[in-house]
């Protein structure tokens with residue numbers, strides 16, 4: 001009832017842990033993978049990255065704003081840690097880098113992953129993430145190079161801030177197996193007593209409920225024009241949110257900030273979805289894109 005097939009990955013449900021949530025701890029990923037359909041790791045580059053100094057994340061009334069700065073261990077260290085774990089759901093390794101050579105090296109290091117997600121959308125790191133996604137030629141070369149070096153599915157994670165229709169089309173043509181949308185959206189907060197931006201990086205990426213309607217529209221738009229699956233991400237907190245994304249055209253959904261509010265979110269969403277589907281004699285796979293007419 002809840003099972004979906006995402007480019008050959010058999011997911012027990014359509015709920016995927018989004019990248020970066022829970023940092024880069026393999027044991028936390030494994031815990032979430034008990035209930036989630038799949039888990040995406042923190043985005044990893046070849047070298048260790050320290051990230052920005054604190055404060056790097058804040059909680060406000062409609063979600064989070066973060067500028068962690070892609071703090072992460074080196075690819076080799078993280079791969080060594082991940083390899084020791086037997087994940088109960090598919091493991092999707094998220095990668096960032098600047099060139100096709102870096103991405104193909106990363107693919108080799110994580111050859112045990114079930115799939116890859118390339119981060120073309122982090123809004124607060126120079127020379128990576130969203131800046132790469134703005135270069136259509138480079139993004140396309142990266143996807144082609146990755147597809148030449150692995151048989152595993154390659155998902156490209158883009159942003160609502162991109163010219164996302166154009167970019168998604170280019171990535172699909174280059175061979176991307178699916179498009180994830182969206183990463184966080186730039187935003188900031190100012191402390192009224194010090195009159196200074198709260199985050200050390202001044203601005204960060206907004207996630208959580210505030211961005212849900214934006215991400216939902218992106219999914220709706222992309223479903224209409226792409227052949228490959230779309231994976232919606234942004235502000236999903238309730239099972240009703242999950243259904244909206246599925247109806248808009250998400251083949252599966254990624255959930256990030258909601259995990260900060262409840263570590264059992266995957267269990268409760270899964271159970272609520274199951275109750276809804278049972279009550280209406282429906283299967284999730286049949287509902288994808290059903291808001292389109």
Ligand SMILES: Cc1cc2nc3c(=O)[nH]c(=O)nc-3n(C[C@H](O)[C@H](O)[C@H](O)COP(=O)(O)O)c2cc1C
Pocket residue numbers: 018019020021042043057064066068070094119122157182183184206207208209211233234235236254255256257258
């Ligand atoms: C603390 C934090 C760290 C994140 N790190 C990454 C990352 O390393 N790579 C990435 O592609 N997205 C990263 N994201 C973005 C999330 O994966 C997700 O796209 C975004 O938060 C929107 O989903 P949400 O509203 O469910 O959180 C991060 C988000 C947060 C809040």
